[in-house]
Amino acid sequence: xxxxxxxxxxxxxxxxxxxxxxFRRLEDADxxxxxxxxxxxxxxxxxxxxxxxxxxxxxxxxxxxxxxSMASASLMTETVRGKSAAEAKELGTKFRELAMTGTCPDCGxxxxxxxxxxxxxxxxxEYPSRVKCATLAWHTLNAALEGAKEASxx
Ligand code: FES
Numbered sequence: 001x002x003x004x005x006x007x008x009x010x011x012x013x014x015x016x017x018x019x020x021x022x023f024r025r026l027e028d029a030d031x032x033x034x035x036x037x038x039x040x041x042x043x044x045x046x047x048x049x050x051x052x053x054x055x056x057x058x059x060x061x062x063x064x065x066x067x068x069s070m071a072s073a074s075l076m077t078e079t080v081r082g083k084s085a086a087e088a089k090e091l092g093t094k095f096r097e098l099a100m101t102g103t104c105p106d107c108g109x110x111x112x113x114x115x116x117x118x119x120x121x122x123x124x125x126e127y128p129s130r131v132k133c134a135t136l137a138w139h140t141l142n143a144a145l146e147g148a149k150e151a152s153x154x
Contacts, residue, residue, distance in 0.1 A: 009120040017067030020074035022060040029060075035140030035151040037132050042069060046140045056080050056088060059141070066133050072121055073137035079114050085145045092138040098122050099134045 026047035044063025051057040059077040080088040102125035124130040132153040143151035
């Protein structure tokens with residue numbers, strides 16, 4: 001990866017890690033789940049509000065974790081807004097592929113904009129122990145959408 005691009009990605013991660021977007025409780029949420037990363041003990045809580053059509057109207061989280069887990073949750077809550085549960089889960093599947101391999105060859109044009117935004121976290125693929133940091137929020141979202149209360153990044 002070009003150094004300039006790497007620096008830019010790092011900057012975005014640090015910015016979201018320091019000032020996570022949607023870092024709050026959602027009192028009127030329709031879905032809620034807790035997620036934990038057993039490797040480090042970090043935990044997060046996620047709330048999702050659905051609109052009348054079952055699309056995600058709002059998503060918010062709170063928790064304690066490293067810059068990567070906080071940045072990933074922050075980016076995720078911004079990216080899934082307006083998506084149906086099925087679309088959000090599909091996005092999560094693609095993101096996990098990106099986090100594990102650094103690329104997502106079968107990410108079609110329909111998700112190009114979302115994946116471009118999430119691409120800043122693709123660098124974790126080079127650090128296997130950080131993959132779970134990046135995917136924790138997405139595991140937690142899956143649990144919330146499926147009605148489960150707990151998720152683990154294991
Ligand atoms: Fe705990 Fe990253 S070190 S989530």
